[in-house]
Amino acid sequence: MQFGLFTVSDVTTDPTNGTTMTEHERIKSLVAIAKKAEEVGLDVFALGEHHNEPFVSSSPTTTLAYIAAQTESLLLSTSTTLITTNDPVKIAEDFAMLQHLADGRVDVMMGRGNTGPVYPWFGKDIRDGIPLAIENYALLNKLWHEHTVDWQGKFRTPLQGFTSTPRPLDDVPPFVWHGSIRSPEIAEQAAYYGDGFFANNIFWPKEHYMQLIGYYRQRFEHYGHGTAAQAIVGLGGQAFMAKKSQDAVNQFRPYFDNAPVYGHGPSLEDFMEQTPLTVGSPQEVIDRYAGMREYFGDYQRQLFLMDHAGLPLKTVLEQLDILGEEVVPVLRKEFATNRPADVPDGPTHAALVARKVADEDAARALPKTKENSSDLVAEVTK
Amino acid sequence: MTGFDVETPSFSAGKKLVVVSAGLSQPSSTRLLADRLTEATTDRLRESGPSAESAGSARSGESAATEVDIRIIELRDLAHDITNNLLTGFAAPKLQAAIDAVTNADGLIAVTPIFTTSYSGLFKSFIDVIDTTALTDLPVLIAATGGTERHSLALDYAMRPLFTYLHAVVVPTSVYAASADWGSAEGSTLPDRIGRAAGELAALVRVSDRSGRVGDPFALPSGFSPVGGFGAQ
Numbered sequence: 001m002q003f004g005l006f007t008v009s010d011v012t013t014d015p016t017n018g019t020t021m022t023e024h025e026r027i028k029s030l031v032a033i034a035k036k037a038e039e040v041g042l043d044v045f046a047l048g049e050h051h052n053e054p055f056v057s058s059s060p061t062t063t064l065a066y067i068a069a070q071t072e073s074l075l076l077s078t079s080t081t082l083i084t085t086n087d088p089v090k091i092a093e094d095f096a097m098l099q100h101l102a103d104g105r106v107d108v109m110m111g112r113g114n115t116g117p118v119y120p121w122f123g124k125d126i127r128d129g130i131p132l133a134i135e136n137y138a139l140l141n142k143l144w145h146e147h148t149v150d151w152q153g154k155f156r157t158p159l160q161g162f163t164s165t166p167r168p169l170d171d172v173p174p175f176v177w178h179g180s181i182r183s184p185e186i187a188e189q190a191a192y193y194g195d196g197f198f199a200n201n202i203f204w205p206k207e208h209y210m211q212l213i214g215y216y217r218q219r220f221e222h223y224g225h226g227t228a229a230q231a232i233v234g235l236g237g238q239a240f241m242a243k244k245s246q247d248a249v250n251q252f253r254p255y256f257d258n259a260p261v262y263g264h265g266p267s268l269e270d271f272m273e274q275t276p277l278t279v280g281s282p283q284e285v286i287d288r289y290a291g292m293r294e295y296f297g298d299y300q301r302q303l304f305l306m307d308h309a310g311l312p313l314k315t316v317l318e319q320l321d322i323l324g325e326e327v328v329p330v331l332r333k334e335f336a337t338n339r340p341a342d343v344p345d346g347p348t349h350a351a352l353v354a355r356k357v358a359d360e361d362a363a364r365a366l367p368k369t370k371e372n373s374s375d376l377v378a379e380v381t382k
Numbered sequence: 383m384t385g386f387d388v389e390t391p392s393f394s395a396g397k398k399l400v401v402v403s404a405g406l407s408q409p410s411s412t413r414l415l416a417d418r419l420t421e422a423t424t425d426r427l428r429e430s431g432p433s434a435e436s437a438g439s440a441r442s443g444e445s446a447a448t449e450v451d452i453r454i455i456e457l458r459d460l461a462h463d464i465t466n467n468l469l470t471g472f473a474a475p476k477l478q479a480a481i482d483a484v485t486n487a488d489g490l491i492a493v494t495p496i497f498t499t500s501y502s503g504l505f506k507s508f509i510d511v512i513d514t515t516a517l518t519d520l521p522v523l524i525a526a527t528g529g530t531e532r533h534s535l536a537l538d539y540a541m542r543p544l545f546t547y548l549h550a551v552v553v554p555t556s557v558y559a560a561s562a563d564w565g566s567a568e569g570s571t572l573p574d575r576i577g578r579a580a581g582e583l584a585a586l587v588r589v590s591d592r593s594g595r596v597g598d599p600f601a602l603p604s605g606f607s608p609v610g611g612f613g614a615q
Contacts, residue, residue: 134608135610138609185603
């Protein structure tokens with residue numbers, strides 16, 4: 001089980017004092033937060049991609065490479081990379097490059113974005129959102145798994161004899177997650193490839209995501225990548241903590257009430273009841289998130305949104321101390337208890353390489369059987 | 383004046399008639415009109431026609447008595463949840479139950495006050511948080527209240543196109559009640575209009591199978607392929 005952070009990189013005025021970080025301060029704060037994540041023992045830092053104010057993260061691979069150079073073990077990911085409006089050839093190259101520089105500590109989450117005008121700004125039509133996500137990823141997958149690619153599609157220039165460089169590290173592409181909040185097409189796509197499925201989970205009631213993840217698990221099994229319980233699931237979460245529950249509520253309320261996404265809407269109490277947002281003592285956060293697998297099954301990755309809505313960097317870093325020192329160690333134990341042995345751990349480059357080697361050895365030793373053809377890595381590297 | 387429950391937790395086996403009332407004051411004339419329409423429609427559905435003894439006539443949808451479950455939704459009670467849904471993108475449980483009721487109904491009676499030449503903002507906001515495909519085929523009776531009869535055409539230039547866009551089936555007679563309609567016993571055509579509209583709605587509700595349908599939220603569009611339809615394979 002992997003624990004980490006995901007950030008949307010918003011520049012929001014702190015409602016308690018009216019101050020606003022500059023873009024420069026916010027960008028540097030992302031680096032400080034990522035380094036802190038490693039320091040307090042978290043596993044993953046995932047960065048969003050946006051092309052409009054008030055967000056600063058338009059270029060995640062640049063930022064993640066800079067973070068990779070200053071960290072040792074932190075796995076770097078995205079939340080999300082726009083598979084719709086980016087050229088899949090450039091995604092293939094950028095993330096393979098990052099993978100080499102970071103010695104494999106990289107995976108990537110595909111998403112369609114949440115800002116309509118981004119499509120026309122990048123020469124695309126928002127009505128093609130799903131077809132773009134499907135076709136562009138099909139090309140990206142091919143570029144990572146085949147050396148020389150001939151390809152023709154609807155949305156970009158055809159390719160003849162093209163090789164994306166550099167090749168993925170150890171010939172094992174970054175693990176791919178597909179993020180979606182409501183589209184069964186994307187759950188279907190993730191299941192088809194045997195990729196991971198990430199449910200943002202933080203803004204809507206869990207019942208919605210339980211259905212979507214249940215659907216993904218069923219289809220993962222249908223496509224022969226393993227049992228439904230072995231599908232690779234990631235979830236978002238959101239917490240704010242203080243030793244005393246009421247202090248956390250008092251401190252967080254002005255940020256909640258003025259937050260860009262849900263501010264000026266439901267009360268903090270209603271939102272906590274209806275979504276996974278947990279504001280309270282570390283124990284309350286532990287209890288809430290330890291219970292997630294009751295609803296979603298045993299899963300592989302839990303990411304928390306901790307730095308948004310104008311929270312000062314100092315506060316965010318204090319929150320990460322609590323998360324890393326008091327919450328996550330307990331959650332690791334809770335999630336390990338009674339976890340079936342055949343449920344995979346969170347994906348890492350080393351594990352994917354080991355699996356590839358094992359599969360190649362098995363393929364050499366034995367004639368091909370139905371069983372090893374259903375293996376995740378064998379399936380996508382065919 | 384009626385015994386209808388505002389919140390009916392679950393339906394039995396009958397046809398499902400849902401009433402949406404967007405009146406803001408309590409008591410409201412909008413609710414008064416909604417109750418009159420509900421009563422008239424229910425009476426039409428429950429009454430047995432001349433050939434009710436023939437089991438086959440039920441299938442013709444003309445004259446057998448039809449069991450009916452009624453659910454009345456006062457939008458005033460949901461006003462905060464509706465605003466929150468517009469802001470957050472999801473419905474709180476009470477609002478979700480109301481949306482589900484409308485979505486799975488065999489018939490809808492929609493009544494709004496006319497504000498500034500059109501349906502009220504609260505009424506439109508409620509419609510806006512319902513999926514645009516959810517009301518397809520839904521039989522709808524549209525009705526409105528207002529201070530003077532001068533605004534009665536708002537039903538035909540605002541309400542009717544709204545439901546037409548949503549592919550609902552709006553009955554030909556719409557019912558507008560001006561303040562004066564409530565005070566003129568003799569010579570008022572309001573009861574006639576209520577009766578005619580109720581008859582039109584009841585005829586459609588009798589034959590609707592909407593409440594018995596099972597929706598698949600994960601149905602993929604026909605022709606969908608997880609690798610796309612082009613040279614990508």
